[in-house]
Amino acid sequence: MSSSQPNHPVSASPCCTEEEVVELVNRFYALVRQDPELGPIFEQRIDDWDAHLSILVGFWSTLLRGTRRFNGAPMPKHMALPGLNPPLFHRWLALFGQITTELGNPALKSQADAHAKSMAERFWQRYRVQGYDILNPAFPPASSKREKSA
Numbered sequence: 001m002s003s004s005q006p007n008h009p010v011s012a013s014p015c016c017t018e019e020e021v022v023e024l025v026n027r028f029y030a031l032v033r034q035d036p037e038l039g040p041i042f043e044q045r046i047d048d049w050d051a052h053l054s055i056l057v058g059f060w061s062t063l064l065r066g067t068r069r070f071n072g073a074p075m076p077k078h079m080a081l082p083g084l085n086p087p088l089f090h091r092w093l094a095l096f097g098q099i100t101t102e103l104g105n106p107a108l109k110s111q112a113d114a115h116a117k118s119m120a121e122r123f124w125q126r127y128r129v130q131g132y133d134i135l136n137p138a139f140p141p142a143s144s145k146r147e148k149s150a
């Protein structure tokens with residue numbers, strides 16, 4: 001297999017297969033979409049679920065298999081979501097942990113859960129100082145916004 005193939009892992013012994021990553025993402029977001037708290041947040045933002053799941057497979061494949069396929073921007077996208085709070089992050093992590101347990105691969109579970117917890121903590125820390133309320137067009141006042149020079 002050539003290293004130029006997108007699914008080829010960079011790490012010598014990745015914790016899981018690409019098929020397990022696809023299963024993780026599909027099963028997790030199927031659960032999230034049914035969740036009364038988290039589901040509506042996603043349904044309001046995501047028109048094309050196939051495209052979103054494909055981005056997320058690239059994200060988790062990059063983290064767990066070193067495939068370097070993800071080039072998205074999760075931080076600003078989460079900073080722009082209204083109403084994030086610690087219980088929502090805990091719920092997200094609980095559902096994620098449920099699926100990583102069900103997949104039955106302890107190495108995948110330990111790595112995926114650690115990445116998820118660390119990212120959730122980073123999102124929430126940044127959100128508290130720089131999140132939606134600050135990005136919201138009503139705050140700060142329009143006069144203080146940076147204007148493009150003509």
Ligand code: HEM
Nearest residue numbers: 041042045055059072073074077088089092115116119120
């Ligand atoms: C309360 C918890 C969370 C909520 C409600 C949430 C919600 C969302 C939503 C609505 C999007 C789509 C944004 C858009 O396309 O405009 C998104 C994208 C994404 N989320 Fe989350 N998320 C949460 C936590 C996390 C965590 C903990 C991670 C990482 C472990 C994560 C990783 C991602 C990634 C990689 C994307 C795609 C970013 C991109 O398109 O560049 N999310 N999330």
